[in-house]
Amino acid sequence: MKHLTKNTRDFVERSTEHERITSCRFPKWIGYSQATKIINRMDELLIYPKSTRMTNILLVGESNNGKTAILNKFNQKYEASYDEKTGNVINPVIMVQAPPEPDERRFYNAILENIFAPYKTSEKLDLRYLRVKKMLTELQTKALIIDEIHHVLAGTPTKQRKFLNVIKHLSNDLQIPIICAGTMLAFNVIQSDHQLANRFEPRVVPKWSNDMEFKRLLASFEALIPLKKESMLTENSITMKLLVMSDGLIGEVARILELCSIEAIKSGEEKITKEIILNIDYISPQDRKKRYFA
Ligand SMILES: Nc1ncnc2c1ncn2[C@@H]1O[C@H](COP(=O)(O)OP(=O)(O)OP(=O)(O)O)[C@@H](O)[C@H]1O
Ligand SMILES: [Mg+2]
Incomplete structure (x- = not known):
């Protein structure tokens, strides 16, 4: 079984068929070159000296193409820890989802919930902001990740602008990089604001094409x-x-x-063949669209 990594080979040798099928369903992480480059760039931003003009990142890509996976991988590298000497919790990277509409209050709530900080619904917006700021400083947070930033598009242009100003203000005030991820629509909105466009470095997760990179991914x-x-x-x-x-x-x-490998185990074939690929119960994204609009 030279085609497997040592860990996978050991796992295959000691596992039942059922356990192998279950493992096919677990998400895997592959550090393909663009993902690794993006994570290295994010690492770099964490050690930049503080300034009122931090470099932020906007991760852009189509849906289902690995943006959240990259953010999670980066976030996991910087897990919260407990400093025994000072008795403080340190949380270097905080990751939240943008609220479903550009709503400042819900955005602060998302951050406070993420760090298990209780809040009163009646608390005034400016006080809530100050608390977010104080908590992130105490936790020695070095970067804030906001996934699904295209949610800001759900509001009117005025609301969108207001929300983007909140992000700009937070970055200037906390002097930490902000890492956002979203679809191309979010990129267009950020580009439409000069100040934001200057502060956000776009990083694209492109669709895969027929080249060596894709072959490496499959391998x-x-x-x-x-x-x-x-x-x-x-x-x-x-x-x-x-x-x-x-x-x-x-x-x-x-x-x-995932579907092919489960079938390969169940059928006893033990490898993914063209026949298996052609027979799985799977509808490609293009066909899904066709069926929907037909
Ligand atoms: N580096 C990776 N290695 C292996 N599988 C991956 C990797 N990145 C993503 N995937 C697979 O692709 C799926 C979709 O990825 P992800 O949720 O990160 O997409 P997304 O770009 O955030 O999509 P959306 O814009 O809809 O939120 C994951 O559930 C996982 O199965
Ligand atoms: Mg996502």
């Missing part, structure tokens, strides 16, 4: 999938089929491979 998946035989996912016709079915989205690739 990495193959090494983590608990099958006894080699599937040769990097063989041209299989690679092409996976690319077309997934529409170049990593979430779809992961889903297709």
Whole structure:
């Protein structure tokens, strides 16, 4: 089983069929080169000296293409810890989702909930802001992540602008980098504001295409999938089929491979074949759209 990583090989050797099927359903992490580059850049921002003009990041990409996975991976690197000497909790990176509409109050609530800080619903907005600021300073927070930033688009242009100003103000005031992730629509909104556009460095998670990077991604998946035989996912016709079915989205690739690997175990085939790929119960993103609009 040379096609597997050592951990996966050990797992295959000591596990039942049922355990292997369960493991196919677990999300995997593959540090493909663009993801690693983005995480390295975020690491760098954490050690920048404080200033009122911090560099922020806007992670842009299509839905289901790995933005949240990158943010989670980065966030996990900087878990909260307890400093025994001072008795303080330190939380270097805080990650929240933008509220479903550009609402300042709900945004502060999301941060306070994330750090388990109780708040009164009656608390005034400015006091709530001061508390967020105080708590993040106490927790020695070095970066704030806001996922799903395109939610700000749910409001009127005035509300959108107001909310973006809150983010600008928070970054200037706390002097910490803010890392946002969202779809192309969010990118357009941020670009429309000069001050924000200057402060946000865009980083794109592109769709996958038929190149060596995609083959490397498939090879990495193959090494983590608990099958006894080699599937040769990097063989041209299989690679092409996976690319077309997934529409170049990593979430779809992961889903297709999950279904195929479960079938490969259940059927006793122990490898992903073209026949398995063609027979899984899976509808590609393009076909989903067609069915919906038909
Ligand atoms: N680095 C990775 N390695 C392996 N699988 C990944 C990786 N990144 C993403 N995936 C898979 O893709 C799926 C979708 O990723 P993710 O939720 O990060 O997308 P997203 O870009 O945040 O989408 P949305 O804009 O809809 O929130 C994940 O559930 C996971 O299965
Ligand atoms: Mg996401």
